[in-house]
Amino acid sequence: MKVSARNAFPGKILEIKKGATTAHVVLDVQGLKVTASITNEAVDDLNLKVGDEATAIVKASDVLVAVK
Template sequence: MRISARNALKGKVVDVKKGATTAHVRIDIGGQVVTAAITNESAEELGLAPGKTAYAIVKASSVMVGVD
């Protein structure tokens, strides 16, 4: 896989919940869970299922940083 995004976080799919048109995919990345909203069609084409390895890819024009 080659992409232009600089932030590709590898993890394991822990849940895929399909709605009317959108699937919410939860990916565990080292103990932190990232949720992505994608089309049901994309989820099916990618074969997403719990236990499968997947990447959460973040592409944004700006990234904010916060601290406590």
């Protein structure tokens, strides 16, 4: 699969929390937890399961940095 996004981070699925329509999929990317909000239908279509390898693809126009 090829995508135009430059920020692709391979990891492993730690958790899948399904809600009424949206699921939160948590990936372990080199010790960092990355959470994606996707539809329940997408979780089913991709046959996602805890322990599967997956890639977090980040496509964003802004990245914010905050300090205390």
